[in-house]
Amino acid sequence: MWTNENRARYDRSNLRYPSDLTDAEWVLIAPLIPPAKRGGGKRSVDLRAVVNGLMYVLSTGCQWRAIPKDLPARSTVHDYLDLWDYDGTLDRIHHTLYVACREQAGRDASPTAGVIDSQSVKGAEKRGPRSTRRATMRARRSRARSGTSSSTRRVS
Template structure:
């Protein structure tokens, strides 16, 4: 335990035991590390949960420049993504499932940008000026991959880039991909990766409020009112809700989209570590 009063975002002993093997240890030789890896992670998670600027780091946590150095270094080394993938496998096995899913779900979320420099655009459909977060999850809503790009770029383009960087060799059982209507142009891309694309969305013509698969006949029934979750794809909306509990993810505060992706991975990392520690 840290030698200070704990913050709600701090890792417990059980959570740190799960996470420690996934965080790079100090290199042998040279001067000993002055700041523990656990305190660095506690500081990063404090920023994630509370959405503060780096320079507003509390004085009883490590200096913000030290924490930012390790955050960016591990982001560039792919530590956050690899840690989430390892935790996803472990959480699936905890439920008695194979480590690799057999089906994926894809969707996007448009979020406002705080006006810093960097790529951004206007999503006219959702009236949001900022960026899109394209994510792939398993059917339990566990994040496997994220790709951030300007909000004015079409989901088809973002989805293609997301699939291209997925690394399906890590998930050998995947055969199915559930998407909404905006990704219907990805059939060839999905087929080239050995995936069967299934579009589950509202029809653009005919009866509203009825869920149909692409190519299916729209039934002639009265119009329904109110919200209904889309089959298979509702888990992605729940994942966005899980991530939204972290104030750092309420908007996109980053100049670099790759840094934005790191925060999304950290949001899922925090959730999975807490879930696994609770189940232990």
């Protein structure tokens, strides 16, 4: 319910972008991000800025090339997205936030029942788990000839 206390808690007007993480949100996910690997160079990128870049792309739906210049480079943000997807960091963040939301709502940490409709099952059979990240992937240019042009002559 929107009370004065809740409005202040969810106010994002003081952030650079509405998609940026607040301090309280960053405190929740910062411990879930793995430290830099031993033996390598010191990490030179601000991980909070990387997460803000990811959140910007996901919330606006913009192209990777359209990430604002005050956020990390698009290659850096995309590389961390790939790394965190590969090593399970995104899954750990999702699970932790999911459990916290359920507990905050007064529910059990894991649901005891689920609803699956036939359309969801059909979609999962066709595309599988790889379809969930299509919105965040870089666009690929087709090497094939365009389907709209044809090399055959028209007969008059």
